[in-house]
Amino acid sequence: xxxxxxxxxxxxxxxxxxxxIGAMLxxxxxxxxxxxxxxxxxxxxxxxxxTSMTIVLAASFLYGMAVAKILRHTLETKLKSQQLREx
Amino acid sequence: xxxxxxxxxxxxxxxxISMTPKLALSLFGIGLVGGTLSGFLGTGGAFIMTPxxxxxxxxxxMAVAANITHKFGKAIxxxxxxxxxxxxxxxxxxxxxxxxxxxxxxxxTMNKGVLEKMGAAGSNLYISxxxxxxxxxxSLFMFRDIMxxxxxxxxxxxxxxxxxxxxxxxxxxPVIHFKVxxxxxxxxxxxxxxxxxxxxxxTIGVGGFIGVPAMIYLLGIPTYVAAGxxxxxxxxxxxxxxxxxxxxxxxxxxxxxxxxxxxLIGINLGAxxxxxxxxxxxxxxxxxxxxxxxxxxxxxxxxxxxxxxxITLAAGAHETVTLLSNIFLFGSGAVGVSLILFWMFQAYRRxxxxxxxxxxxxxSEIIT
Numbered sequence: 001x002x003x004x005x006x007x008x009x010x011x012x013x014x015x016x017x018x019x020x021i022g023a024m025l026x027x028x029x030x031x032x033x034x035x036x037x038x039x040x041x042x043x044x045x046x047x048x049x050x051t052s053m054t055i056v057l058a059a060s061f062l063y064g065m066a067v068a069k070i071l072r073h074t075l076e077t078k079l080k081s082q083q084l085r086e087x
Numbered sequence: 088x089x090x091x092x093x094x095x096x097x098x099x100x101x102x103x104i105s106m107t108p109k110l111a112l113s114l115f116g117i118g119l120v121g122g123t124l125s126g127f128l129g130t131g132g133a134f135i136m137t138p139x140x141x142x143x144x145x146x147x148x149m150a151v152a153a154n155i156t157h158k159f160g161k162a163i164x165x166x167x168x169x170x171x172x173x174x175x176x177x178x179x180x181x182x183x184x185x186x187x188x189x190x191x192x193x194x195x196t197m198n199k200g201v202l203e204k205m206g207a208a209g210s211n212l213y214i215s216x217x218x219x220x221x222x223x224x225x226s227l228f229m230f231r232d233i234m235x236x237x238x239x240x241x242x243x244x245x246x247x248x249x250x251x252x253x254x255x256x257x258x259x260x261p262v263i264h265f266k267v268x269x270x271x272x273x274x275x276x277x278x279x280x281x282x283x284x285x286x287x288x289x290t291i292g293v294g295g296f297i298g299v300p301a302m303i304y305l306l307g308i309p310t311y312v313a314a315g316x317x318x319x320x321x322x323x324x325x326x327x328x329x330x331x332x333x334x335x336x337x338x339x340x341x342x343x344x345x346x347x348x349x350x351l352i353g354i355n356l357g358a359x360x361x362x363x364x365x366x367x368x369x370x371x372x373x374x375x376x377x378x379x380x381x382x383x384x385x386x387x388x389x390x391x392x393x394x395x396x397x398i399t400l401a402a403g404a405h406e407t408v409t410l411l412s413n414i415f416l417f418g419s420g421a422v423g424v425s426l427i428l429f430w431m432f433q434a435y436r437r438x439x440x441x442x443x444x445x446x447x448x449x450x451s452e453i454i455t
Contacts, residue, residue, distance in 0.1 A: 027344060034341060038103050042336040049333035052156060052340050056329065059344055060160025064351045068168060071355045081441040082363045082434040 012069045019066030026058055103339045104145060111345050113143055118157070118349030123424050125350070126165055126357020128373050129314030129321075130295020132158065132350070134380060135420040142413070145342070152332035153342040159325030161350050165318040168358040174315025176267035176308070182274065183281030183298075183316075184323055190285020198290060208394035215384040215391060217290050222381035225300050229374045232304070236367050254305050268308040268316075280305055288324070295321075296377055303370070310366035315358075360427050363434035372423050379419030386412040 030037060037055075041048045104110070117139045121132035133154055140150035169175050202210040259273045284298030295317050302313035332338050361369060390408050393400040400408070 030340060030344060034106075037340060041333065041338055041340060042103075044334065044336045046334070048336060048338070049330045052333040052338045052343070053159070053326075053329055055340055056156055056160045056343060057163075059347050060164050060351065063347060064160070064164035064167075067351050068164070068355050071352075071359065075356075075435075076359050076362075079359065079363050079431070079434055079438050082438050 009073050012073050016066045016069040019062045019069070023059060023063035023066060026055070026062060030055060103341075104149075106341055106345075110143060114140070114342060114345035115349040118346035118351075119353045120349075120420050120424050121154075121346070122161060122165075122350030122353025123357045123360075123427055124353075124376070124420065125161065125318065125321075126168070126354035127314065127360050127369065127427050128295070128357070128376075128423075129169075129299050129317030132161070134296075135416065136346070138413070138416060139420075140342070148337050149339055149342070152328075152337035153339060153346065155325055155328030155332060156338050156340075157343045157346040157350065158321060159329040160347065161354055162318050162321035162325050164351055165354040165358060166315065166322060168355055169311075169315030169318055169361075172311070172315070172358065172362060173267060174311045174358075174361065175319045176265050176312055176316050177319060178263070179265045179268060179277060179302075179306075179308070180316050180319040182263070182277045183284065184320055186278040186281030187285035187288070187320065187324075190282040190287075191289035192285075193282075194286045194289025205395075208391050212388065212391040212395065214290060215387055217287075218384040219381050219388070221287060222296060222377045222384075225297060226374045226378040226381060228304070229300055229370055229377075233367055233370055233374065265306075265308070268306070268312045270307045272306045276305060284320075296373075296380075299373065300370075310369045311361045314361060314369065356431070357427065360431050364427075364430045368426075368430060372426050375426070376419045376423045379415050379422065383412045383415035383419070386415060 037051065040051050117136050120139075121136040124130075124135070125132040137147075137150045137154050140153065141147050145153070166175055198210065198214070201213045205213070254276065257273060257276065258271075259275050261274045262271050263274050263277070264271050265277075280298065280301040283301060284295070287297045288295075298320070299310075299313045299317050302308045302316065303310055308316070329338070386408055389398060389400060390405055392398045393405070
């Protein structure tokens with residue numbers, strides 16, 4: 001296990017919280033400005049994929065990181081004794 | 088994984104739907120099911136998520152666009168998670184990626200040819216028959232292998248080497264060592280698997296159904312590495328699809344974001360699941376799903392034959408057959424996710440009975 005893989009529970013909790021706050025902010029911005037974003041997405045210009053892919057990357061990073069951190073330090077840790085690698 | 092990104096030549100103007108709480112909740116659920124299957128199998132999200140969204144009233148093209156856009160980010164997070172577990176062979180993924188695009192191109196050309204010659208009903212029939220033939224063969228092959236393993240029959244005890252073994256043993260140079268998967272395989276064989284995956288993705292939209300079993304049986308890759316590598320491949324096809332659909336104005340970002348709420352939980356659950364169940368169990372879920380999807384397509388054949396004017400279906404039979412097909416389709420997702428969660432729950436119950444070993448560090452100390 002390398003040093004960069006090491007992470008305390010507290011650090012993971014802080015990162016998860018920041019990720020969740022960031023994701024909530026992003027979701028709020030998107031849903032509060034639906035009309036503007038939809039017209040941009042239907043513009044059929046390069047701005048449409050740029051907008052959608054930026055939002056998708058930000059959402060998957062923020063929310064995905066938060067979920068991954070939470071599950072890693074709860075369910076995954078709990079199941080550590082049950083890990084299999086039979087192949 | 089779906090590598091096929093085929094957009095209609097004439098893009099029609101589409102209206103974005105109004106978002107209700109019920110629709111938002113349904114999208115969360117669809118994401119959760121699709122994400123869990125993707126995380127566990129490396130494939131299996133698209134075939135259930137797209138029709139499920141269409142059954143909610145979304146136009147087909149928007150459902151496909153939302154799914155492929157969501158797949159882009161989901162595959163990044165899923166591959167990252169699998170990578171942490173040492174389940175992603177990037178060298179294998181990159182080799183397969185090259186052949187995959189060629190396979191998609193050939194399949195799309197063939198699909199177009201069938202569509203031009205036989206019309207929409209003929210094209211549907213062609214796609215369904217491809218589904219039935221390929222998926223039935225794959226599921227029967229995998230089922231037989233699982234049963235053999237259960238009976239404790241090893242490769243040496245078989246009557247002789249199977250076709251898969253014969254192909255696997257072909258060492259046409261150059262032979263590459265795939266470090267993570269810890270296998271040596273012919274470059275040509277890896278390219279063939281990539282091409283077959285792309286061809287199936289281009290034909291029926293779900294290439295992983297052949298890509299994952301082919302990696303397991305032809306290249307000898309461990310099941311969990313095949314799942315992780317398939318997700319790594321999905322990043323590229325997802326990126327291409329997300330870009331093209333957005334450029335044509337089909338992406339409703341709200342749908343994608345709501346899918347994420349469920350799928351990013353599901354994909355982590357599925358990936359964790361691969362750590363606590365046996366490779367044979369992962370294959371069992373895959374067989375169950377593939378067989379039910381093949382049945383779902385088989386049920387639709389009379390409808391397409393009727394559309395082509397080859398047979399006559401009684402009034403009401405069309406709806407009944409379509410309902411039966413949907414039951415098999417959605418049932419496959421329900422059965423798959425239920426099995427995954429059941430095995431994880433069993434592992435959890437076993438885990439709580441095991442006393443912690445060497446866990447003398449305070450809870451705030453290092454865990455991973």
